[in-house]
Amino acid sequence: MGATTETFYSVIRRQGITRRSFHKFCSLTATSLGLGPVAASRIANALETKPRTPVIWMHGLECTCCSESFIRSAHPLVKDVVLSMISLDYDDTIMAAAGHQAEEILEETRAKYKGQYILAVEGNPPLNEGGMFCIDGGKPFVEKLKVMAEDAMAIIAWGACASWGCVQAAKPNPTQATPIDKVITNKPIIKVPGCPPIAEVMTGVVTYITTFGKLPELDRQGRPKMFYSQRIHDKCYRRPHFDAGQFVEEWDDEAARKGYCLYKMGCKGPTTYNACSTVRWNGGVSFPIQSGHGCIGCSEDGFWDKGSFYDRLTKIKQFGIEHNADEVGMVAAGTVGVAVAAHAAVTAVKRLATTRDDAKDSAKQDH
Amino acid sequence: MMDAITRPAESEPNLAAIAADAAGERAIGRPTVYVYEAPVRICHWVNAFAIVVLMITGYLIGTPLPTVEGEASASFVMGYIRFAHFAAGQVLAVFFLARILWAFVGNHHSRQIFYIPVHRKQFWKEVLHEIRWYAFLEREPKMYVGHNPLAQTAMFTGFTLFVAFMIVTGFALYSEGEGIDSWQYKLFGWVFSIWPNSQDVHTYHHLGMWALVMFVTVHVYAAIREDIMSRQSIISSMISGERQFRE
Numbered sequence: 001m002g003a004t005t006e007t008f009y010s011v012i013r014r015q016g017i018t019r020r021s022f023h024k025f026c027s028l029t030a031t032s033l034g035l036g037p038v039a040a041s042r043i044a045n046a047l048e049t050k051p052r053t054p055v056i057w058m059h060g061l062e063c064t065c066c067s068e069s070f071i072r073s074a075h076p077l078v079k080d081v082v083l084s085m086i087s088l089d090y091d092d093t094i095m096a097a098a099g100h101q102a103e104e105i106l107e108e109t110r111a112k113y114k115g116q117y118i119l120a121v122e123g124n125p126p127l128n129e130g131g132m133f134c135i136d137g138g139k140p141f142v143e144k145l146k147v148m149a150e151d152a153m154a155i156i157a158w159g160a161c162a163s164w165g166c167v168q169a170a171k172p173n174p175t176q177a178t179p180i181d182k183v184i185t186n187k188p189i190i191k192v193p194g195c196p197p198i199a200e201v202m203t204g205v206v207t208y209i210t211t212f213g214k215l216p217e218l219d220r221q222g223r224p225k226m227f228y229s230q231r232i233h234d235k236c237y238r239r240p241h242f243d244a245g246q247f248v249e250e251w252d253d254e255a256a257r258k259g260y261c262l263y264k265m266g267c268k269g270p271t272t273y274n275a276c277s278t279v280r281w282n283g284g285v286s287f288p289i290q291s292g293h294g295c296i297g298c299s300e301d302g303f304w305d306k307g308s309f310y311d312r313l314t315k316i317k318q319f320g321i322e323h324n325a326d327e328v329g330m331v332a333a334g335t336v337g338v339a340v341a342a343h344a345a346v347t348a349v350k351r352l353a354t355t356r357d358d359a360k361d362s363a364k365q366d367h
Numbered sequence: 368m369m370d371a372i373t374r375p376a377e378s379e380p381n382l383a384a385i386a387a388d389a390a391g392e393r394a395i396g397r398p399t400v401y402v403y404e405a406p407v408r409i410c411h412w413v414n415a416f417a418i419v420v421l422m423i424t425g426y427l428i429g430t431p432l433p434t435v436e437g438e439a440s441a442s443f444v445m446g447y448i449r450f451a452h453f454a455a456g457q458v459l460a461v462f463f464l465a466r467i468l469w470a471f472v473g474n475h476h477s478r479q480i481f482y483i484p485v486h487r488k489q490f491w492k493e494v495l496h497e498i499r500w501y502a503f504l505e506r507e508p509k510m511y512v513g514h515n516p517l518a519q520t521a522m523f524t525g526f527t528l529f530v531a532f533m534i535v536t537g538f539a540l541y542s543e544g545e546g547i548d549s550w551q552y553k554l555f556g557w558v559f560s561i562w563p564n565s566q567d568v569h570t571y572h573h574l575g576m577w578a579l580v581m582f583v584t585v586h587v588y589a590a591i592r593e594d595i596m597s598r599q600s601i602i603s604s605m606i607s608g609e610r611q612f613r614e
Binding site for chain 2: 164219220221225229230231234240241242243244245246247249255260263264268270271297300301302303306312313314316324325326328329330332333336337340343344346347350351354
């Protein structure tokens, strides 16, 4: 698989893709990355001349939804081209090889492309019990991850699992599932969160890295800025209803039929950074809000632990009973209010009593 | 500076009291001390107004009003509420900053709300005395020119720290809309390094608001109560700047 050094273009042509389609893909990718008109020819040039970047795709604790998303990358061109253009040397879920044959590829890539291959990780390693909750090829996954990360150029953390921990790291996290950046600290890591991430976002990130040979610009949290710098809310087509103050109050009310804002139904759009409201899903067909359901914030840190998908505010569990910040605050403020009123009442009574005592005292002195 | 003054007789004679005497009233020696300088008073009332606006609009952003009928283009309810919130927030930030700067040039009372003299034993003794006074265990209150030690502690923790927290988290949340290239994000984006999911920042911003509701409740009550019970002006002092001690 990764034994011979060849360019992307030769692989593409071998697969029967016309030069015309190839250029279409280059333009499309340049556009979706927001790179401007010159970039299309630069991408084409890079794909024609650069050797393919080997990619090792590993699976830890995960559900494979990232892979499922990836292989459905909407435009057939993207799917075909990306699967051949990145030299996907190892992906135990979709590769033909199995057993020792498959594991040999890891060693081979590590030796041949030391410091040059991309390690794409789907899922995360559980650290509890020495990593025994995820055994891969007879060894804990965490060991395999550490070994392969050692010689990688960079690591792509696919999905919410690898980026944040996702459902397996949700409280109480019995297996101690841990996001990649907490286990591998000496390599550049690009987080592509989402459960799963959008297919075009995944292929876009891979295309950028293989084209330019470096990671795209990342934000404070290690996510590519080009896809994760804005909230769902910022580009939501229902935003005018939010600004106007028009909200869905019940799932089956008139407002829901009219497509009003889902803010009151617990939509996490205002706190979720992703490209759903611009790139959308299934080839730009739709995205959750367009289908009438609020965003659940799947690309955000710890989204399983932030209470119901249908609440705007997180439940605070530190008080024994689950309440959100406003409920807790209202009770606390109410208590203070009552205490102040009681204090005022006691003050008044005391003052009255003291004045009477003083009056008595002065009366005694008069006699 | 926050030493108790049992008998503020050393103060200058009050001209207002003498003038009142000329009108035929019985002269009462009411010593006055100039405590709150003009910038302190202006900041107090602007911040008070901004905080009230912020609380109301903030609550309405978290729990919006019932749906407005008609075309979306015909109304801008959430837009105006959010605008009021952001505008009041910026006003608060500016005047809070101005207040901090005034602490450097103003009199020593203007510095009181920015620190607690934790190392001074006498201070804590007087805090205890104030607590006992509020618990009805002391018959006579001590008089202070500025804040009493308990009030100073409450002002620092309940107001200064919480308002600073609200300004920081508020600007961080505001930067989400302004974008990661905005100066707000450059200055306050670090908040999201502490809490990567901004939903948490929302939660703490809500809790901070309720903490300030509690502070305002106690603050207003204590001001009115002390005005009556401690025989010294509190409320009018924030308007005139002068603290008057009654017999």
